[in-house]
Amino acid sequence: MSFICSLVFGQSGQTTVRYPVKGKQVSLQIDEATVAIEGYTGDDLIIEPDVHYPAFNPEVPGFKLLTSGVTGGDNFVHPGDISNEPDLFYVRLRSVYNAGLNYRHWHILVPKNTHLKVAFVISQTGAKMSFKNLSNELEIAGTAPVMEFSNITGPLTLSEGVRNHQIGGTEKIIISHLQMPRKAIGKDDTPFLNIITSYGDVDISLPQSIIATIQADVLNGKLYSDLNLVQQRPAYPLVKGRYTGNLNGGGKMVAINAAYGNVYLRKQQ
Amino acid sequence: MKKIILIILFTSSYGAGFAQTPPFRVRLYHETEPVYFTLEQTSADIEGYDGDEIIVEAVPSPPESIPAAAAGLKQIAVPGNTKEDLNIRPRMQDDNAAMRISIPPGNYRHLLIKVPRTALVFVHILNNYVDGNIKATNVNSIQIEGIVQFVDVSNVTNFVIEVGENWRGMRGNGKVTVSNIRWTDAPVIVNDASKHRTCIIQTNNSDVVLSVADDSKTNIVFSSMYSQTYTNLNTDAINSPESDVREFKRILGGTPLRLQTLKLGGGGVNTIIGSTYGNVFIKKQE
Numbered sequence: 001m002s003f004i005c006s007l008v009f010g011q012s013g014q015t016t017v018r019y020p021v022k023g024k025q026v027s028l029q030i031d032e033a034t035v036a037i038e039g040y041t042g043d044d045l046i047i048e049p050d051v052h053y054p055a056f057n058p059e060v061p062g063f064k065l066l067t068s069g070v071t072g073g074d075n076f077v078h079p080g081d082i083s084n085e086p087d088l089f090y091v092r093l094r095s096v097y098n099a100g101l102n103y104r105h106w107h108i109l110v111p112k113n114t115h116l117k118v119a120f121v122i123s124q125t126g127a128k129m130s131f132k133n134l135s136n137e138l139e140i141a142g143t144a145p146v147m148e149f150s151n152i153t154g155p156l157t158l159s160e161g162v163r164n165h166q167i168g169g170t171e172k173i174i175i176s177h178l179q180m181p182r183k184a185i186g187k188d189d190t191p192f193l194n195i196i197t198s199y200g201d202v203d204i205s206l207p208q209s210i211i212a213t214i215q216a217d218v219l220n221g222k223l224y225s226d227l228n229l230v231q232q233r234p235a236y237p238l239v240k241g242r243y244t245g246n247l248n249g250g251g252k253m254v255a256i257n258a259a260y261g262n263v264y265l266r267k268q269q
Numbered sequence: 270m271k272k273i274i275l276i277i278l279f280t281s282s283y284g285a286g287f288a289q290t291p292p293f294r295v296r297l298y299h300e301t302e303p304v305y306f307t308l309e310q311t312s313a314d315i316e317g318y319d320g321d322e323i324i325v326e327a328v329p330s331p332p333e334s335i336p337a338a339a340a341g342l343k344q345i346a347v348p349g350n351t352k353e354d355l356n357i358r359p360r361m362q363d364d365n366a367a368m369r370i371s372i373p374p375g376n377y378r379h380l381l382i383k384v385p386r387t388a389l390v391f392v393h394i395l396n397n398y399v400d401g402n403i404k405a406t407n408v409n410s411i412q413i414e415g416i417v418q419f420v421d422v423s424n425v426t427n428f429v430i431e432v433g434e435n436w437r438g439m440r441g442n443g444k445v446t447v448s449n450i451r452w453t454d455a456p457v458i459v460n461d462a463s464k465h466r467t468c469i470i471q472t473n474n475s476d477v478v479l480s481v482a483d484d485s486k487t488n489i490v491f492s493s494m495y496s497q498t499y500t501n502l503n504t505d506a507i508n509s510p511e512s513d514v515r516e517f518k519r520i521l522g523g524t525p526l527r528l529q530t531l532k533l534g535g536g537g538v539n540t541i542i543g544s545t546y547g548n549v550f551i552k553k554q555e
Contacts, residue, residue: 063499063550066506067491067527123433123474124546125443167397169474199397203338220351224342231345240349260398264338 039112
């Protein structure tokens with residue numbers, strides 16, 4: 001039975017909150033805030049404001065500040081709905097409009113082998129969502145100008161856009177230092193990476209030794225690479241604007257659909 | 270009885286058989302008839318000129334430059350990749366009180382729209398491209414609403430710019446630039462009727478850069494919800510009087526935070542600026 005348990009599992013008014021999530025799938029929903037999510041070896045989900053985020057009221061040379069909007073902030077994490085089920089832990093990080101947005105950037109630690117789902121919407125100029133050191137399945141849905149993934153094992157499913165299938169504002173999706181687990185090697189149509197974006201660019205660095213099949217849909221964009229891709233005959237049904245190529249003979253599928261963006265596939269440095 | 274003429278021009282065959290369709294041309298019934306454009310997934314330059322026709326054509330994209338991110342990489346041919354053409358298929362409806370021109374998306378990325386200098390131009394644009402932009406210059410009045418990354422308006426007497434809505438997707442975290450305004454508080458004449466003039470800029474995420482002189486005749490009323498407003502003008506801002514608060518609420522709704530007014534040149538037409546997350550810069554006209 002699901003239950004709302006903000007009193008038990010943490011409440012607003014704390015600078016850091018911890019939730020025991022060992023063995024559970026974790027689902028996060030974040031609105032109008034950026035997040036750096038990092039896997040670690042502990043058992044708790046830990047959420048804290050990132051105090052290193054750039055300050056408000058930056059000085060602009062030659063200009064004076066006339067007015068500033070909501071600032072304030074209260075140093076606290078403000079979790080909204082929380083649901084704790086035997087196999088799933090869900091928390092929503094609320095936008096605390098009336099208390100100020102002093103902390104618009106969260107640092108979140110999750111047990112690194114957690115199956116993680118994250119949904120978010122943030123569109124502020126330059127806002128970035130980052131995910132690193134995660135060694136289980138990742139399901140990402142949302143929009144942010146920049147999304148960055150590094151040191152992940154996948155599989156990663158990324159559906160870029162706003163809720164209700166609206167077009168998102170993402171400009172760039174960057175994936176690097178993939179840590180493909182041995183079990184993932186082998187021919188399989190289930191994508192190891194499955195990236196869908198409307199207008200954003202996708203930039204993926206891959207190890208030269210990776211055994212993979214690339215399927216890139218770039219109908220209105222361009223595909224660039226320095227990898228030793230061997231183009232394959234297209235599979236039926238034919239899809240306009242689709243490139244299929246193998247790396248090291250082909251294997252696990254890397255599927256990218258960037259209808260109006262460019263796709264960059266590069267050797268991992 | 271007022272004569273109503275309705276023309277619906279479906280030009281499905283307009284572009285057939287051509288590498289580029291000829292420019293679309295049409296005349297307004299009278300000088301103060303507004304023209305409404307609906308643009309999808311295209312950038313556009315709207316330019317006032319000395320003629321009396323509205324002329325719309327697709328223009329080639331600038332020569333392709335290799336993106337910085339592609340340095341050291343080679344381009345890979347993709348079967349069926351879309352090739353640019355300059356075919357447009359406009360639809361037009363005119364009922365004597367308003368001309369409506371809709372340009373569906375196609376295999377082009379940029380339109381050049383010429384209008385009489387006296388034109389009252391309304392544009393609804395949906396452009397999700399990262400580099401999407403719309404520029405309007407040398408027209409009487411311009412209203413732009415919708416989603417587009419960059420907006421640049423100059424040399425107009427009246428402007429209303431509202432970009433960055435959420436309900437049809439996102440974008441508009443770029444910049445709105447307004448400069449060289451021909452300030453006046455005379456009414457706007459639409460279909461020979463006087464309408465109250467208020468200049469408006471509203472963005473969700475985009476920064477706003479408004480260039481004005483210290484002696485421009487305008488009251489700039491502004492609010493930044495979660496961001497800042499800066500100026501390099503010599504004039505100081507004051508807390509907005511109740512009349513300005515009412516005007517702000519009437520036009521943009523909501524409860525403005527720390528609403529302030531810059532009264533320039535002894536005052537004049539109201540310019541209302543509201544941005545949720547974008548910074549606002551009110552800078553000296555260069």
